[in-house]
Amino acid sequence: MVNLTIDDKQVTVPKDATIYDAAKAAGIRIPILCHDKKLHPFGGCRMCLVEVEQMKGRQIPACTTPVTEGMIVRTMTDEIIQARKMVLELLLLKHPIDCPVCDAAGDCDLQNLTYEYKVNGNRFQDEKFQHKIDYENPLIERDMNRCIHCGKCARICDEIVSFGAYTFINRGIEAKIGTEFDGPLNCEFCGSCVSVCPVGALISRPFKFKARWWALNKVKSVCSYCGTGCQLTLGVKDDKVLTTIYDENQGFHNGQLCTRGRFGYQFINSDKRLTTPLVRKNGSLQPATWDEALGLVAAKLAEEKNAGGKTVAGLATPRLTNEELFLFKKLFRDGLGSDNVDHSAGYAHAALTAGAAESFGGTASPATVADIQASNLLLVVKTDAYETHPVLGFEINLGVKRKDIDLRVLSDKRGKLSKLPKAVTYVHKPGQEVALVNALAQVILAENLQDATASGIDGFDALKQQLDAFAPEKVAAACGLDADTIKTLARDYAKAAKALIILPLGLGYPGHGKALAQALANLALLTGKVGKEGCGVLYLGEKNNSQGAADLGLFPTAGGADADAILAGCQNGSIKTLIVAGENPVVSYPDRKKIEAALDKVEFLVVQDLFLTETAAKAHVVLPVCSFAEKNGTYTSVGRAVQRVNQAIKPVGDARSDFAILNGLLAGLTGNAPYADTTAVFAEIAATVPAYAGLTMAGLGETGAILPATIKPRFVAVEAAAIPAESGKFALVTGSALYHCGTMSRFGEGPMYVCPEGYVELCRDDAQALNVKEGEAVVVKSAAGELKLKVKVGARMPQGVVFAPYHFGEASVNSIAVGAPVTWVSISK
């Protein structure tokens, strides 16, 4: 620790602190323009100039100067104020000062400092910049005339996002922030640059001219797309969510968001929202009153209850709040006497609900998000972890670049994570993950690299015996990696002091189920890398509340039918009534044909949704529900973080929350009084679900809580499913596109501007062999059907492997992929 004096105040700070950090710790504010707590110090703007007595009164930048023992710092002398005024004068010399039409006004550091330092004139004169404004993309507007060259956009894009869209180009007075060849911006559109821009040089186009910053009501909430659980601040005016506001103090991610979080909010106030209940009359859906619609549903459920609850089933989306999911389960269990309840567990989250449940004794990851940066080695299965959970991707980037963490990627294709320094990507043949992970475990045992605790864990001997069949030499050919490479990876993992395994889950990854989750669990347990900081297995649940759905048992827990069996039941008549809350099985579950047939056949289909989805269009009753911005509740995200969602706007149209609907139906069926509010339900969750014990809604506060994990380890020997190869065909793997999550992002303008439709991605050589170019349409044909998709050509895919994202309703990839990890397809023009 170092002691110093700032403005006559004694401060003690760690020796790697800067003067700026020390002042901040002492509650002394030093003005900044180019400094950001998330980025490396830059020292470009000279706003933070201070005087240090030992440096003979020289003015030095506080943000880049390390503290030394006994330093005496003054931050507000007359000379310093003069110097800062001049810095502002010089910045304003070129700045257009078009504040009346600038969206940053009110939230502009330059404007605020100009006001604070009373710079009401300028001693200098010069021409303004005449840079062309970049309107080429629909999300980020770049007006370099307003730029003050703080370089934050270029630095955040490099240091955190690792995309590197911007740099300083040219030199001297001509220098400006530009892109490659000074062309239009073409990037991931995560908007990190917009969030850190201290002026209005980078602004969000969807928000442009929508509202003045000070007129916005700011409501803190949690993003409702992927399972990362990013906190966000919604900018609300006149009961409309107009933007998301950057708050660098929010969440583990310090306010960082991805395209979905930052630009995908428009689904909330979309014109396509359902605003009134619909009831099927004479074959078509007609607007109806809530009394009529709920009356029909209640009557049908009463009938089902009397019939014993065997012929009713429910599918709920893990996008609902914990309270809603709890009521959904309770409606079936207590109200109807049925266990036929599922979210997309069987298809997407078996890794948690079955895999982790057996291997670790609970349906949660034995690791948290904080473990990513605390580790020494990350073993990421599929580079898609960046696509499915971009903000966790930023955490990985930061860990690898700042903390020198080793990154090993086990994937069927290369990706953005492969480009990080020190990243080693092991590109294996599609669908071979389990065999490979078993081979890693085999090497660890064969070379005696296991932890001393391993042999004491249940199932050790059986595992040891079973793994013999997976010696690297035996699986190498099938996996497409040579035995020595597999051995090196196994040794690296075993020898790392701390190592964390990351596995993305989701409807797009049918191979990432129970078996893979358990194979990875075995690996972690063998090497004793569980239950310690920086270790464990982090299963990345796909949706915002996937972890909550697993915690609350939104899957058959008493022998009921799972999603697959429910749909089969609809088809064969054993399920007569189906309630679908927010799920869109037609597009997102495997085998579209089968699902459509089943939903066409079921006697009574109730769909609760925001939109008239492909599934809702088949319903007998459609109930319009509220988005996350219209309700209170909690979500549980990756790494067991429970956080509060706060209502920002009134329900759109006549929509009611799933909570209100389920609460009413449950009370009607049981004869009990309905719950007073979400707090009451959360209290019951805390009382009945062990992991939530002791939590209260109020106690969660703004930061939320991390649920405890009790680990009861067990080795489960898993067999690798054979992947029969078909010669002359392409291996199609499905997954998530960077800009989308599930099927909801299709209603967000941002993601749809950037990625409006499905595509099939292939490598340059394959494209050349097929004689197709980027953007051309091809017919992709599997045993289940065929699809017309546009081609995307890139360096990511290995030869013979093609990728297609699953989010889209038209030409949905589930009409050719029916749930196998690899689908063999032929591609023709």
Place this chain on the structure above:
Amino acid sequence: MSNAPAEEKPTEDIDLAPANHVIDKYLTLPGNLMPVLQGIQEEYGYVPRPTIDLVAERLNVYPSQIYGVLTFYAQFHLKPRGRFIIRVCVGTACHVQGAPRIVETFFDKLGIGHAETTPDLRFTFEKVACLGACGMAPLAMVNDSTYGSMTVQKVGEIIADYNQRPMKK
């Protein structure tokens, strides 16, 4: 990795083998971007766009950063340069000795301005601040050859001379 349609890049049909060779030479050297770019300019006479994408991919550097480096240093050129680089000094000594008239005459005779290249890629013309030989003012240089005590007449002779010379090195 945007999914937006790739921007149409002006296609330059160039052989990437020399660029690959340069990269091979410096691949393991720390801080190799500058020597690689210099080597590529040596090979092609300028830094062609496809080589930038190649360098970005092989050295794992963002293309934007390479572009930043290329535009920062005056030594790099992003457009093809002439076979013969004519440089005329406009420093103080040359200026008082009539350099502006020499420059004007070159402009007239070549039909190009400062830092431009003739369409046949024979000549590139540049004004420079000082060539460090004030005693020979006004001074011009063509590649490595120096021409002192320049006159308007000499301009025509120099151009005629270099028009005769072969384009191949």
